[in-house]
Amino acid sequence: MTEPAQQTPHAWLAAAQAEFGGTLHDDFLTGAQIDGCAASIMLVSDGLAIHPDAGSPKSRLHLESFAAGRLRDAPVKVHTIREAANDNWIARTGGVRTMANGVRATPFKWVDPSAIPKRQFLYGRHYIRRFMTTTFGAGGSGKTAQAVVEALSMVTGRILLGDAPDTPLRVWLVNCEDPLEELQRRVAAAAIHYNLDPAALEERLFLDSGRDQDFVVLHEDGRQTRIVEPVVSSLIEQIHERSIDALIVDPFVSTHTVGENDNGKIQQAASQWVRVADATNAAVELIHHVRKAQERGEITADDGRGAGSLKDKARSVRVINAMSKPEAESAGIAPEDRFDYFRIGGGTGKSNMSRQGGPGQWRKMVSVALGNGVGQLDRGDEVGVVTEWRWPEQSAMPDIDPEVEAAIMERLAGGEYRENSRSPDWAGMVVMEELGLDPRDKSARRRASRILNAWKDVKVKAVEKFDKTRHLREFIVPIGGPCVSASVTDAGD
Numbered sequence: 001m002t003e004p005a006q007q008t009p010h011a012w013l014a015a016a017q018a019e020f021g022g023t024l025h026d027d028f029l030t031g032a033q034i035d036g037c038a039a040s041i042m043l044v045s046d047g048l049a050i051h052p053d054a055g056s057p058k059s060r061l062h063l064e065s066f067a068a069g070r071l072r073d074a075p076v077k078v079h080t081i082r083e084a085a086n087d088n089w090i091a092r093t094g095g096v097r098t099m100a101n102g103v104r105a106t107p108f109k110w111v112d113p114s115a116i117p118k119r120q121f122l123y124g125r126h127y128i129r130r131f132m133t134t135t136f137g138a139g140g141s142g143k144t145a146q147a148v149v150e151a152l153s154m155v156t157g158r159i160l161l162g163d164a165p166d167t168p169l170r171v172w173l174v175n176c177e178d179p180l181e182e183l184q185r186r187v188a189a190a191a192i193h194y195n196l197d198p199a200a201l202e203e204r205l206f207l208d209s210g211r212d213q214d215f216v217v218l219h220e221d222g223r224q225t226r227i228v229e230p231v232v233s234s235l236i237e238q239i240h241e242r243s244i245d246a247l248i249v250d251p252f253v254s255t256h257t258v259g260e261n262d263n264g265k266i267q268q269a270a271s272q273w274v275r276v277a278d279a280t281n282a283a284v285e286l287i288h289h290v291r292k293a294q295e296r297g298e299i300t301a302d303d304g305r306g307a308g309s310l311k312d313k314a315r316s317v318r319v320i321n322a323m324s325k326p327e328a329e330s331a332g333i334a335p336e337d338r339f340d341y342f343r344i345g346g347g348t349g350k351s352n353m354s355r356q357g358g359p360g361q362w363r364k365m366v367s368v369a370l371g372n373g374v375g376q377l378d379r380g381d382e383v384g385v386v387t388e389w390r391w392p393e394q395s396a397m398p399d400i401d402p403e404v405e406a407a408i409m410e411r412l413a414g415g416e417y418r419e420n421s422r423s424p425d426w427a428g429m430v431v432m433e434e435l436g437l438d439p440r441d442k443s444a445r446r447r448a449s450r451i452l453n454a455w456k457d458v459k460v461k462a463v464e465k466f467d468k469t470r471h472l473r474e475f476i477v478p479i480g481g482p483c484v485s486a487s488v489t490d491a492g493d
Contacts, residue, residue, distance in 0.1 A: 012048055012071070016041050019070050023233045031229040035066045038226070123154050124163040126316050127246055127283040132273045134252070134286045134311070135344075136304045137320030142342050142365060143287050144175065145386045146320070147248050148186045152196060154246060155204045160194055161388050162361060168204060169245040172238075176210030176254030183207055189368040189383035206242060210254055217272040218256040218265070225258055225265055232272050239280040247276070250287035252310060260306030270313035286310070298324075320344050330446055331392055340365045341389060364389035398451045400435070408434045409478045412460065419462045419474040421449060427460075427476035428452055452476065 017024045020041070022032035029041040034050065042049045048071070050063055120129035127133060127150075137143040146161075153160040157168035175183050184207070191201065217235075219226045239247060249255060255273075258265035270286075277284040289305045301317040304310060311317050321343045323331075328338035345360040365384045373380035408430055411417075417427035428448035429439060437444035452460065462474045 010043070013041065013043055015071055016048060016067075020067075023229070031233060034063050037063060038229070039063065040229075122169060122246055122283050123150060123165050126318060127154075127285060128315060129245075129281050129283055130278050131315040132270065132277050132284045132286065132313065133316040133318075134288050134304075134314040135318045135320065136288050136290050136299065136301065136311075137342075138290050138299065138322070141320045141322055142363060142384075142386055143320055144178075144250055145186065145365065145384050146344065146363065147173065147250055147285070147287060149190050149194075149386045151205065151246075151248055152187070152190050152194070152201070156196055156200050158194070158196070161363070161386065168200070170204045170206070170243055172206040172208070172242070172244045172247045174208050174210065174215060174247070174249045176215055176249070176251060178209060179211050180207070180209040183209060185370060185381055185383050186385075188370055189381075190385045192370070193366065193368045193385045193387070206244065215249065215255050216257060218258055218269040220256075220258040220265070225268055227268075227272060232276065235276050236279045239276070239282050244280070244282055246283040246285065248285045248287070249273070252286040252288045253305070255286075263307040263309040266307040267309040267313060270310050274313060286314070318345050329443065332443065332447060332450070362389045362391060363387065392450050392454075398454055400451070404434050409459070412476055413478050416467070417476050419476050421445070 013024065013029055016022075016032065017029050020029075020032040020034050020039075022029045022041070028043065032039050032041050039050050048067075050067055121127065122129060135143055135146070149160055151171045151173045153163065154165050154169040154171050157165055173183070187201070187205070187207065190196070191198065215231060215235075217228050217232050219228055235247075238244070252269075253260060256266075256269035258269060260266060273284050273286060276282070288310060290299050290303045291305050299319050299321050301311050301319055302308065303319075304317075323333065323338040323341040323343070325335060325338065327333075328335055328341075331341075333341065341362060341364050343360045343362050363386050366387050367382045368385050369379035370381045370383060371379065411430045411434070412427060415430075416425065417430055418425045420426060421428055428445060428451075431437075431448040431451055432439050432444055435448075437447065439445065456462070457479075459479055460476050461479050463477055464472055464474055467473045
């Protein structure tokens with residue numbers, strides 16, 4: 001039996017920890033085990049208030065009697081959270097804070113805008129200190145591979161996918177589905193492809209599998225839910241102890257056992273990850289699946305699997321979409337190869353912290369051999385690695401033979417070729433003819449359009465003049481070629 005050294009409220013709480021275990025906070029104790037039942041113990045004005053966790057098999061009177069017998073010098077009574085909140089002390093448990101007499105309105109006080117701390121974006125405009133963010137995508141869409149390369153970019157400080165942190169960061173990557181050796185394959189493949197220093201990875205990367213440790217933060221017991229306090233508390237402790245800047249958890253569904261269509265329960269689970277982010281000043285990223293029915297169409301932030309409260313709780317939601325057939329045709333990608341490409345972001349997600357929009361970022365999966373095979377002809381495991389990919393119009397100038405390009409420019413300068421692709425005098429006809437392409441082929445017309453778009457304002461420009469029917473039209477001419485814009489004035493006189 002443990003007795004407190006001094007008869008003070010905090011001595012009572014310290015005695016309770018010594019007797020029942022748990023994690024001690026300022027004025028409450030979480031994760032205590034009272035006669036085999038999990039409970040939180042809080043300081044109140046007249047002693048200690050015991051709050052049994054949901055689903056406790058023992059009655060409240062039993063817990064009160066048992067705890068009182070072990071802590072003779074500390075007044076003990078069993079409370080619900082509401083009862084404890086009505087006491088004179090501030091009751092805090094599980095990340096919930098309630099004023100003794102309910103809530104209160106705080107008068108606004110002006111703060112110089114220049115003195116307000118800047119939001120701490122760690123990587124791109126998605127990972128943010130003290131906030132939980134998510135990435136949605138279908139199975140096999142590249143979510144995990146994307147997270148691995150982002151983690152390595154943050155750890156090394158190198159630009160791997162178009163973004164980089166201001167300084168190398170410490171990242172904890174948790175995959176709740178795959179064994180550790182599969183995670184090691186993914187990291188090794190990305191390191192090989194990007195020529196990363198293994199020493200930097202060992203210093204700042206932390207890697208764990210849900211097959212070795214349980215990362216469930218919320219458990220369902222019948223109709224009740226129970227916060228798995230030992231897991232949540234140890235997450236917070238490990239992030240503090242290891243000075244971790246960003247935590248990536250893949251997937252969210254493996255971190256709870258509640259019904260995923262219940263908004264209230266999913267919000268409870270998401271709140272634990274927000275709690276971790278807030279308590280550690282780290283960024284927390286959750287990877288999430290989408291509904292099966294949406295895996296074949298355009299995915300948005302509203303298509304996350306289960307309840308929508310995860311999306312609502314996150315401050316930034318990115319969405320991964322595979323390249324569609326029309327997009328593949330437009331980019332000149334063979335239909336059978338389009339599944340190697342995907343788009344992340346692009347106005348289909350949600351952002352509370354920055355502007356949402358733009359075309360998104362394109363990615364391409366490449367295969368990397370680990371070299372762990374047996375014999376000279378066995379390349380070993382082939383692992384997919386995410387790389388940055390740019391849409392053809394955003395890439396460098398088309399690779400065209402200089403003589404062919406010169407012939408195209410000569411014809412554009414000497415004729416009258418329209419910008420409108422529906423016109424029989426479209427400038428793209430010249431491009432296709434000189435390249436030996438069939439104008440009846442849709443892919444050939446798309447290629448000609450991409451070439452003209454890449455050249456526009458660099459090698460060619462659109463100018464206005466009257467056509468043979470005296471209608472004002474736009475024509476394509478080489479930059480530096482004959483000036484035809486004057487014909488607009490001449491024709492109008």
